Amino acid sequence: MKVLVLQCKRFEILKRILDSFDVRCLKDADDNFLNSAEVVLAHSWKKLESVLPKLKNLKMIQAFSAGVDHYHFEKIPENVIVCTNSGGNSWGVAEHAVALIFAALKKMIYRHNEMLKGRFPQMLESKLLRGKVVGLMGLGNIARDLSAMLRGFHPHFMGISRSGKCDFCDDFMFVGTVKQIDFLLKNSDIVVLALPLTKSTKGLINMEKLQLMKKDAILVNVSRGKIIVEEDLYEFLKNNTNFTAALDAWWHYGERFKQNYPFEKLSNVILSPHCAGSYEGFWDELTIWAAENIKLFAQGKPRNVVKRGDYV
Incomplete structure (x- = not known):
């Protein structure tokens, strides 16, 4: 399974957990990889939106955040599931x-x-x-x-x-x-x-x-x-x-x-300046949680699947 990562902070954690997957950073992904990628790990909507048209084989969006209220679901193909990262922090x-x-x-x-x-x-x-x-x-x-x-x-x-x-x-x-x-x-x-x-x-x-x-x-x-x-x-x-x-x-x-x-x-x-989720090691924890859910998706049992009707 091909996994595109839009921000490559803690990339070594992703590679270790997804060792049997073809995981690439956006900067290292050519058009052929983008066209065939099945999963994208998205850290922001803006970057995801810019690359979506190239992801012709996309099946799953794994959000890095616990919330996806900032996503524009009308721009995401109906066949693509979106999973939040709820629980990671x-x-x-x-x-x-x-x-x-x-x-x-x-x-x-x-x-x-x-x-x-x-x-x-x-x-x-x-x-x-x-x-x-x-x-x-x-x-x-x-x-x-x-x-x-x-x-x-x-x-x-x-x-x-x-x-x-x-x-x-x-x-x-x-x-x-x-x-x-x-x-x-x-x-x-x-x-x-x-x-x-x-x-x-x-x-x-x-x-x-x-x-x-x-x-x-x-x-x-x-x-x-x-x-x-x-x-x-x-x-x-x-x-x-x-x-x-x-x-x-x-x-x-x-x-x-x-x-x-x-x-x-x-x-x-x-x-408090929206800092509850910012603590020592939080980036690692969120990365691990997201990677584990991508593995669960490959097994046919992803968690935190978004109901589009809640947002659209």
Whole structure:
């Protein structure tokens, strides 16, 4: 099987795992190879889009990222399957979610800033995770790893997934479908968004949903910014100062941090620059995960196959 790699960082890992495959970097692939390549490992949509017309024998696109909301599926032939890289960095993202949760519970940013000003807010009460209800929206790899990490602190768990099924949720208080999101939001002390951005999840958390949540709840987003309505979250936070949002995903990206609303001026926001998936060794882990899925595809059992209807 011929595999085209669009960015050749960690190429030696790919060659080792795919030792029986013909694997080539884009710079080393002539037109004959492009024409006959069956699999492409894509690190960006822009580069993939530029080479797609030459991939006449393409059968599978393996994304390097966990999300493919930036793909233009109308430009991908119907017979080509697309697989995300979900799970490749789930442990690192889950650890970051833990950090955000505790930063919010313990008011770490506020205390730090106060001490920089010479103040000493010793007796300001923080919250315990013990006994709190953690609502996980999305019951995939991140939620699996996150719940495993948090169990030692003895919270209660609730979860929502598209199917309403979960293979690691035996101790959860409640597992439901998106139709039951209101129940989860009303009863959770901490809500973690760990689900893909699709047609059905875009704008899922709006003013109506935010108003269902507890007044002192914590909302953690380690997925995609556009799952939340930007204006609604800003206005809600501005008017509900006991509510905390810990955000690692945003609506607008560039060299400087700038959203349509000045979240950085709010005292009840913890800001994180979409870095949950960037940690020591993450590139290796993602490369291994992607390569292993290409092998699974060759065996006829790939994981993380995208449903086009979720995006088109």
